[in-house]
Amino acid sequence: MNYILSLKEVFGNGEEETAHIDAGRMGNAARFANHSCSPNAKLYPVRVENDIARIALFALRFIEPGEEITYDYGSAESTLSDRKCHCGSRNCRLFMPSDD
Numbered sequence: 001m002n003y004i005l006s007l008k009e010v011f012g013n014g015e016e017e018t019a020h021i022d023a024g025r026m027g028n029a030a031r032f033a034n035h036s037c038s039p040n041a042k043l044y045p046v047r048v049e050n051d052i053a054r055i056a057l058f059a060l061r062f063i064e065p066g067e068e069i070t071y072d073y074g075s076a077e078s079t080l081s082d083r084k085c086h087c088g089s090r091n092c093r094l095f096m097p098s099d100d
């Protein structure tokens with residue numbers, strides 16, 4: 001299982017920074033969130049009194065109690081990988097996103 005999250009940020013001055021966060025050994029419940037092509041949450045970097053970003057999931061709509069929280073692993077720059085997506089949503093792209 002892959003728990004590495006790559007976060008690419010583009011700042012106002014045009015500078016780009018990519019951080020790779022490995023939640024393989026520790027992390028909170030968010031590390032178990034699966035990808036969906038029709039997600040109910042979105043991931044944002046959040047900085048609070050610190051230059052190091054924390055990753056936060058924000059709901060995109062009301063999430064029912066017991067409903068799985070999902071987010072789109074891809075970005076605007078993503079292509080599709082050869083790994084099948086099992087999100088089961090009606091508009092599933094059939095393959096997992098890739099930023100390689």
Ligand SMILES: C[S@@+](CC[C@H](N)C(=O)[O-])C[C@H]1O[C@@H](n2cnc3c(N)ncnc32)[C@H](O)[C@@H]1O
Nearest residue numbers: 001002003031032033034035036084085086087
């Ligand atoms: C951060 S883990 C998510 C939690 C993981 N499903 C688990 O049981 O621990 C990311 C991995 O989960 C799997 N995964 C997540 N969403 C998926 C999806 N929609 N279709 C297929 N595999 C998925 C992939 O193997 C991916 O590399």
